Amino acid sequence: MRSNLPLLSAFLLGSWLCAQTWTQTSLPPLTSPGPRRAGAMAFDGAGPTPRLLLHGGLYASPSTLLDETWVYAGGWQLLTPTSAMPGRWGHQLVRDTLRNRLVTFGGRSPTITAFAADTWRWTGTGWLQIQTAHAPAPRYLYGMCYDALRDRIVLYGGRTVYASPADTWEFDGTDWQQRQPANSPGPRQEMVMAHDTSRGVTVLFGGFREPTSLLLGDTWEYDGTDWLETSPPNSPSPRYRCAFAYDSRRQRIVVYGGYDGAQILDDTLEYGGSAWVVTATSGGSPHATEMYAAYDPVRTRTVTFGGVGTVFSNQTFEYLGAATAQFGPFGQGCPTSAGVPALTAAALPRLGQSCAFEVAGLPLSTGVVIVAMGLTHTTWNGSPLPQSLASFGLQGCSLAVAPDALLAAVAVGGSASFGFAVPNQASLANLSLYLQAFAPDALAPNGMGGISRAGRATLGS
Numbered sequence: 001m002r003s004n005l006p007l008l009s010a011f012l013l014g015s016w017l018c019a020q021t022w023t024q025t026s027l028p029p030l031t032s033p034g035p036r037r038a039g040a041m042a043f044d045g046a047g048p049t050p051r052l053l054l055h056g057g058l059y060a061s062p063s064t065l066l067d068e069t070w071v072y073a074g075g076w077q078l079l080t081p082t083s084a085m086p087g088r089w090g091h092q093l094v095r096d097t098l099r100n101r102l103v104t105f106g107g108r109s110p111t112i113t114a115f116a117a118d119t120w121r122w123t124g125t126g127w128l129q130i131q132t133a134h135a136p137a138p139r140y141l142y143g144m145c146y147d148a149l150r151d152r153i154v155l156y157g158g159r160t161v162y163a164s165p166a167d168t169w170e171f172d173g174t175d176w177q178q179r180q181p182a183n184s185p186g187p188r189q190e191m192v193m194a195h196d197t198s199r200g201v202t203v204l205f206g207g208f209r210e211p212t213s214l215l216l217g218d219t220w221e222y223d224g225t226d227w228l229e230t231s232p233p234n235s236p237s238p239r240y241r242c243a244f245a246y247d248s249r250r251q252r253i254v255v256y257g258g259y260d261g262a263q264i265l266d267d268t269l270e271y272g273g274s275a276w277v278v279t280a281t282s283g284g285s286p287h288a289t290e291m292y293a294a295y296d297p298v299r300t301r302t303v304t305f306g307g308v309g310t311v312f313s314n315q316t317f318e319y320l321g322a323a324t325a326q327f328g329p330f331g332q333g334c335p336t337s338a339g340v341p342a343l344t345a346a347a348l349p350r351l352g353q354s355c356a357f358e359v360a361g362l363p364l365s366t367g368v369v370i371v372a373m374g375l376t377h378t379t380w381n382g383s384p385l386p387q388s389l390a391s392f393g394l395q396g397c398s399l400a401v402a403p404d405a406l407l408a409a410v411a412v413g414g415s416a417s418f419g420f421a422v423p424n425q426a427s428l429a430n431l432s433l434y435l436q437a438f439a440p441d442a443l444a445p446n447g448m449g450g451i452s453r454a455g456r457a458t459l460g461s
Helices: 004-013
Strands: 022-024 040-044 051-059 066-074 076-078 093-096 100-106 115-123 127-130 145-146 150-157 166-172 178-180 192-196 202-210 213-221 227-229 243-247 250-259 264-271 276-280 290-296 301-305 316-319 326-331 342-347 355-359 367-374 405-412 415-421 434-438 450-451 454-458
Touching: 004 434, 040 093, 040 100, 051 100, 051 290, 066 127, 093 145, 192 243, 192 250, 202 250, 243 276, 250 301, 290 355, 326 342, 342 415, 342 434, 355 367, 355 434, 355 454, 367 415
Parallel strands: 040 290, 145 192, 243 290
Antiparallel strands: 022 316, 040 051, 051 066, 066 076, 093 100, 100 115, 115 127, 145 150, 150 166, 166 178, 192 202, 202 213, 213 227, 243 250, 250 264, 264 276, 290 301, 301 316, 326 454, 342 355, 355 415, 367 405, 367 434, 405 415, 434 450, 434 454
16 A cells, blocks of 8 residues: 555645644624624625625514625625625525535524525625425525535425425525435434535534424434444534535535533534544634634634623634544445455554554454455546446445455454555645445355445544
């Protein structure tokens, strides 16, 4: 494998070893939105200048529904859209990267107490309604994100007029379709929900189940077919109303604050698919519920604005984060006679150190495991991944990573270990390597063998 590491140099991401702290930006009062909560913010790449775009929310004293559109790129500016969208709150705003536009749905609109089921897009200069043949029931406080690999906006749950649904919907840019996954995270609202593009899964955490007043602290992943509860180590305490964003440069979800039923929280957590990691215990806004939050890929930082704590806030904070090593599984495996092999990281990949991986749950008869390693999980030989391996006799199995390199690992007693040295090269920090293991087994259901779920290893400092 070491001979293949120079191949990574073509994909260098640059070096940015940043402190894991929040910084409040210092702006004159007149250059930022007024204090507000429960609106929406996302990165806008369609305008003349790439920036974050903020819309709507609620203002206090007296309670006022807002329809303002602001942009932020280190400083705030109020826009006058060429076409307007009614004010709303409790909605989400996500970026459709294929069409380079922002999309929102529903929320409480056009009054503070009304429920909406309309779909709108931001064109770069104004708001336009998308007329759809189907739509989720009117709701607010739902989860929504854009799955760039499948070109679908995914919406889950929220609060309707009469209920807390547990439904999954997808929007293809033209119409909404309800999906029917076999498993579901259950009814909830005000949860964390973001798409981890580097692993190709939508991640959902926490939330609040209003009918039973239940705080939730579970973690689920959705691959476009079904929801899977992951139960990762070091899961955060149950909470809702958190600020969150997907950091595409460091390839992890950043979560800040929220409410645990007794107090407003101010910790910062990150999730890359394996375990939750606390990266800062304080430092962000003290008004850390119902904040606006988004990741700015141009300025490479997570930004939060506003929210509510003891008072409504109009503070702006920025978070960089550090390059920490991580490993996270994704995709589907297929079984040997002993079940689906489990690929895990025994020693995370850190610059200048040796990393180690293990493939466990193998049949005792397995002598050698073949590991595919590559720099992408999206395409191979010009075709999209995952790719069915049925033509190779591996019925029910799929290749989920590009096999840029292959490694044979000896199996002993039902497990196999392998590893390699990571160069001490700062520019490799945050680069991802994708792995998947094949275990030959004549007694497997397909008569050939089984394949593990794929894994993404992110190189850390």
